[in-house]
Amino acid sequence: MSQTKTKDHAALAGAFIKDEERVDWHDGALWYIREKRDIAAKQIPEWEQLREAASNIKSNVISNLHEYLLQFEANLIKNGITVHWADSAEEHNEIVYSILKAKEINQMVKSKSMLTEECHLNEYLEERGIEVINSDLGEYIQQIDNEPPSHIVLPCIHKRKEEIGELFHEHLGTEKGLSDPTLLTRVARKHLRNIFLTRRGALTGVNFAVAETGEYVVCTNEGNADMGAHLSEVQIASMGLEKLIPQKKHLGIFLRLLARSATGQPITIYSSHFKKPRKGQEMHLILVDAGRTRQLGRKDFRDSLKCIKCGSCMNTCPVYRKSGGLSYHNTISGPIGAILAPNLDMKRHADLPFASTLCGSCSNVCPVKINIHDQLYKWRQVIVKEGYAANTKALGMKTMAWTFSSPVRITKVGEAGRWFLQNIPFVLNNKFNPWFKQRDMPEGPKESFTEWFIKNENKKP
Amino acid sequence: MTTREKILDAVLKNQPATTTLPDTSVFEGDSNELVQKYMDVFKTIGGSCVLVKDIAAIKTFITVNFDTAKRIVTTLPEPGDSFELISDNVDPHSYDDVELALIKAHFSVAENGAVWLTEEVMGQRIIPYICQHLAVIVRAESIVPTMHEAYKKIGEGDYGFGGFIGGPSKTADIEQALVLGAHGPLSMTVFIIE
Numbered sequence: 282m283s284q285t286k287t288k289d290h291a292a293l294a295g296a297f298i299k300d301e302e303r304v305d306w307h308d309g310a311l312w313y314i315r316e317k318r319d320i321a322a323k324q325i326p327e328w329e330q331l332r333e334a335a336s337n338i339k340s341n342v343i344s345n346l347h348e349y350l351l352q353f354e355a356n357l358i359k360n361g362i363t364v365h366w367a368d369s370a371e372e373h374n375e376i377v378y379s380i381l382k383a384k385e386i387n388q389m390v391k392s393k394s395m396l397t398e399e400c401h402l403n404e405y406l407e408e409r410g411i412e413v414i415n416s417d418l419g420e421y422i423q424q425i426d427n428e429p430p431s432h433i434v435l436p437c438i439h440k441r442k443e444e445i446g447e448l449f450h451e452h453l454g455t456e457k458g459l460s461d462p463t464l465l466t467r468v469a470r471k472h473l474r475n476i477f478l479t480r481r482g483a484l485t486g487v488n489f490a491v492a493e494t495g496e497y498v499v500c501t502n503e504g505n506a507d508m509g510a511h512l513s514e515v516q517i518a519s520m521g522l523e524k525l526i527p528q529k530k531h532l533g534i535f536l537r538l539l540a541r542s543a544t545g546q547p548i549t550i551y552s553s554h555f556k557k558p559r560k561g562q563e564m565h566l567i568l569v570d571a572g573r574t575r576q577l578g579r580k581d582f583r584d585s586l587k588c589i590k591c592g593s594c595m596n597t598c599p600v601y602r603k604s605g606g607l608s609y610h611n612t613i614s615g616p617i618g619a620i621l622a623p624n625l626d627m628k629r630h631a632d633l634p635f636a637s638t639l640c641g642s643c644s645n646v647c648p649v650k651i652n653i654h655d656q657l658y659k660w661r662q663v664i665v666k667e668g669y670a671a672n673t674k675a676l677g678m679k680t681m682a683w684t685f686s687s688p689v690r691i692t693k694v695g696e697a698g699r700w701f702l703q704n705i706p707f708v709l710n711n712k713f714n715p716w717f718k719q720r721d722m723p724e725g726p727k728e729s730f731t732e733w734f735i736k737n738e739n740k741k742p
Numbered sequence: 743m744t745t746r747e748k749i750l751d752a753v754l755k756n757q758p759a760t761t762t763l764p765d766t767s768v769f770e771g772d773s774n775e776l777v778q779k780y781m782d783v784f785k786t787i788g789g790s791c792v793l794v795k796d797i798a799a800i801k802t803f804i805t806v807n808f809d810t811a812k813r814i815v816t817t818l819p820e821p822g823d824s825f826e827l828i829s830d831n832v833d834p835h836s837y838d839d840v841e842l843a844l845i846k847a848h849f850s851v852a853e854n855g856a857v858w859l860t861e862e863v864m865g866q867r868i869i870p871y872i873c874q875h876l877a878v879i880v881r882a883e884s885i886v887p888t889m890h891e892a893y894k895k896i897g898e899g900d901y902g903f904g905g906f907i908g909g910p911s912k913t914a915d916i917e918q919a920l921v922l923g924a925h926g927p928l929s930m931t932v933f934i935i936e
Contacts, residue, residue, distance in 0.1 A: 313918070330768070330769070331769070333764070334766055334769075337761070337763070337764040340761045341760075341762065341763045343757060343758065344759060344760045344761045345757070346757050347750060347754045347757060350749075350750065351750070360902075366744075366745045366746040366749055367745065368748060368749060372745060417915070418915040418916070419913075419915035422915065422916075435914075435915065435918075436915065437915060437916075438918070440917075442916050442917045442919075462916035462917060462919035462921055463919070463921050465916055466913060466916065466921040466924065470923065470924065470925060473925060474925070477925070478835055494898065494899070502911065502912050502913060502924065503911050503912070503924035503925045503926065504911040504924060504925045504926025505924070505925045507867075507871040507905070507926070508868075508872065508925050510867075511834055511866075511867040511871060511872075511903075512835060512868060512872075522749070522753070527763060529893060529896070530766060530893045530894070531766065532889070532893060533766070533769070533888070533889040533893045534766060534889075534890075536889050537853075537888070546787070547783060547787065547853060547854035547855065547908070548851075548854035548855075548856050548908045549908070550907065550908050550909050550910070550911055550912060551871075551905060551906070551907060551926070552905060552906040552908075553903070553904075553905040554899075554901075554903065554904045554905060555903060556899075556901060556903060556904070557901075557903070558902070559834075559902065559903070568749070570752070574749060574752035574753050574756055575752075575756075577752075577753065577756040578752075578755070578756030583758065
């Protein structure tokens with residue numbers, strides 16, 4: 282993935298929506314998942330209490346993170362797992378490299394980990410002669426297409442099966458034109474099984490880490506994390522500091538919420554609890570900060586660290602569904618990505634909090650009750666104040682503030698707007714007005730409300 | 743200052759005032775008709791469920807429904823005479839050609855169909871993931887209603903590795919089309935002993 286961003290969300294979304302048929306399909310596919318989530322949630326009468334409890338547990342984690350980190354570290358060591366701390370993406374990558382290097386491993390298999398995507402680990406290792414293969418099918422497809430995942434749970438949801446068939450034809454030698462999902466999956470299964478069997482090093486992400494016991498849980502549907510881990514000599518887990526939960530019994534709450542929120546399944550097929558290395562195996566865990574402690578210090582935004590990466594805010598978001606994950610130019614896309622990204626680089630991601638209608642649907646489905654839409658609104662204020670808003674946006678807001686601050690000005694501007702719409706609409710209906718894209722401007726009303734009111738007030742008997 | 747100290751310092755400086763943990767003991771599942779509930783859920787997630795009287799019935803079922811010419815492994819001593827006993831002393835890679843693995847679960851969960859296994863009942867950690875087909879035995883009286891009861895049952899848990907498995911491996915990464923058999927087993931059968 283390129284580090285330098287050339288286009289903003291609006292421009293990238295503009296390119297995505299050119300293919301109307303694809304946009305409609307993408308929109309429908311994600312909405313279908315949102316509906317499955319609703320069906321699953323409604324089967325649990327205590328769903329809302331579970332969300333409340335999960336949110337409160339995560340609040341407790343955020344407010345006692347120091348203590349839980351120490352407890353977790355001590356228990357990991359007791360369990361025979363080597364603990365590493367990384368302040369930045371670079372430090373994380375260096376640690377992974379040094380672990381592999383010490384065992385002379387030059388090929389690694391990796392299950393889904395958004396953190397390592399965020400750190401650009403694959404590129405870092407490949408530059409140093411270590412090959413990495415992503416084993417989650419969606420991530421594998423994105424890797425062979427040299428694209429980052431467009432969704433944290435469904436990495437290639439923006440691709441059509443014919444495009445995937447073409448990639449398989451090119452990289453795995455399947456017959457040209459083959460696009461049947463079952464047949465393509467069988468080919469990938471066979472190819473990746475050989476990868477699992479021959480890789481001495483395996484890296485996984487972490488869904489939940491239990492401070493009380495020093496174990497961590499990895500959730501997959503494909504079984505790829507387990508295939509890699511249990512066949513490896515060296516097993517590495519990378520986790521952000523915020524993945525901690527206090528006690529093991531809390532897993533009951535989070536595992537009930539996670540898959541139902543993500544895909545509408547009652548639980549992911551595999552929820553694997555790693556506690557101690559296998560006989561003859563080495564286990565390493567890397568605790569990564571990379572901006573998380575900075576976010577912890579931001580009063581208005583720290584609750585974003587509660588996220589359990591279910592992706593439900595993406596599936597429900599009208600902007601995400603119609604613009605595609607890649608238009609967010611950040612590893613975590615969608616509403617949650619738009620409140621996490623400005624913390625990482627405010628200038629680069631200044632456009633993301635504006636890529637929202639603030640409808641609040643994201644906050645309503647979030648299993649840990651993050652006030653996502655409030656935070657999007659607050660980030661906008663911070664970004665404008667810090668001078669990172671796009672010029673047109675900043676100018677528009679200033680003009681708006683100037684106009685609305687005077688009753689005379691707002692009356693005059695209203696009159697002018699109506700006159701233009703009625704008499705010379707092409708002044709507003711042109712490509713220089715972003716609101717005219719894919720829309721017609723409305724017909725201008727004959728009179729303003731004030732004019733109407735004065736007229737009708739006088740008609741009273 | 744080491745990275746560890748630097749991170750811990752930043753956490754301490756930036757974390758807000760302590761909030762308390764919620765009471766989670768209020769969450770309790772309904773323990774009526776657990777076998778029926780379990781079977782219904784497990785079928786919807788793509789698994790097969792068979793009610794049996796004893797181990798002998800399981801052995802018969804396997805002989806009829808699976809290719810016994812291929813490699814069948816188990817951790818149970820009873821059917822061990824015709825199936826291969828799993829050894830914890832061999833290279834896990836050597837189980838790559840296993841057609842069917844028959845193992846026993848500690849218990850299963852009615853609300854989501856998952857069985858709870860630790861490495862002790864897996865024989866080896868890789869077994870339930872590397873086999874082409876997975877068969878798991880569950881005692882009817884061990885089924886719990888929800889994940890809350892499941893973790894009560896697990897407690898601290900004296901294991902190096904444990905996992906919930908809720909059905910055959912699956913993916914819907916290609917156009918959201920559901921395909922059973924991603925990297926793990928193509929099918930999962932649960933035998934419930936009444």
